[in-house]
Amino acid sequence: MKKIGVLTSGGDAPGMNAAIRSVVRKCLYHNVEVYGIYYGYQGLIDGNIKKMELGSVGDIIQRGGTMLYTARCPEFKTDEGQQKGIEQLEKYGIEGLVVIGGDGSFMGAKKLTEKGFPCIGVPGTIDNDIAATDYTIGFDTALNTVIEAIDKIRDTATSHERTYVIEVMGRDAGDIALWAGLADGAETILIPEVDEDFNHIVDRLKRGHDRGKRHSIIIVAEGVGSGVDFGKRIQEATNFETRVTVLGHTQRGGSPTAYDRVLASRLGAKSVDLLLNGEAGRMVGIQNNQVVDHDIIEALNNKHAPDLTMYQLSKELSI
Structure with missing residues (x-):
């Protein structure tokens, strides 16, 4: 294999740039040409492809986001769109593709592999919702962003003696909420994987108030529902002054942590090794x-599951 392409797809995640850098420099180390595909699968269809050199990925390891940009591409879900992508790859003589992204991106890689074009998936998503890997690129950074925000909110919650509901991202997975809630001592953590009785939440808040506790932190994963709606329910049920913070896309940005930079570097390099060894239709991960x-x-057929022993521990520590 003499030419390899790399693209990022789906939602951006801190550490994607470190993964791109790793793929590019690993290829060049082995005297393999490498091509960056801009704007994900849409850029692949459009032929937005450029040859990359050592300097192309200089000074990006510490940057959040993705230098290759990303875009949604419904057309690539069709056979016609996938064939257009393969034709563009063949036009440039690209023989293998590294896809950095989440499960939707992996589905595109799977389709290309089934059509005879070898692809390797690198898990890059803050949601940490990919099976067959303990962590995805971006999760650690997003988690630390959330923790920093909760620490600050706790200061004002204490000052004003309020209940705070904080909605965090994660799509259909509760890992960000679970890890952040345990790390920050939240009184209640709501994740999609566990059906929590609302009355139990209210009882816990009231018990805390009765023993002199003047503020509470509740973490709500977006997969459970609206934090704003939940905050209204809490205030109506308890008569405690309640505020809601939706952290939103601040969780997707920022300079990646050391862990995410190292993880991305290791996984990016491994993806190139697999292609050079003739592998296809694989994903890399850390276990x-x-x-x-x-x-x-x-990996796509298996559902990611959070560590529910952590969930139980959070309940035991928040009595």
Whole structure:
């Protein structure tokens, strides 16, 4: 294999640039030409492809977002769109593709592999919702962003003796809410994977108030529902002054943590190794701090599950 392409797709995640850098420099180390595909699968269809050199990825390891940009592309879900993408890859002589993104991006990589074009998936999403890997690129950074915000909110919650509901991202996965809630001592954590009784939440808040507790922090994963709506329900049920903060896309930005930079570098390099070894239709990941690879179909078919022992621990510590 003499030419490899790399693209980022779906939502951006801190550490994607570190992964791009790793792919590019690993390729060049092995005297393989590497091509950046801009704006994800849409750019692939449009032929927005440029050859990359060492300097192309200089001074990006510390930057959030993705230098290759990203875009949604409904057309690529069709056979016609996928064939257009393959024709563009063949036009440039690209023989393998590294796809950095989440499960939607992996589905595109799977389709290309099924059509005979070898792809490797690198999990880049703050949601940490990909099976077959302990962590995805961007999760650690997003988690630390949330924790920093909660720390600040706790200061004002204490000063004003209020209940604060904080809605965090994660799509259909509760990892950000679970980890942030445990790390910040939240009284209640709501995640889509667990059906929490609303009356139990109200009772816990009232018990805390009765013993002299003057503020409470409730973390709501967006997959559960609207934090604003939940905050209204809490105030109506308790008569406690309640405020809601929706952290939103601040969680997707910022300079990646050391962990995300190292993880991205390791996974990006592994993806190139797999392509050079003739592998296709695989995803790379990290398990027990070891870089691994799995069949991408297996990863898509299996559902990610959070560590519910952490959820139980959070309840035990927030009595």
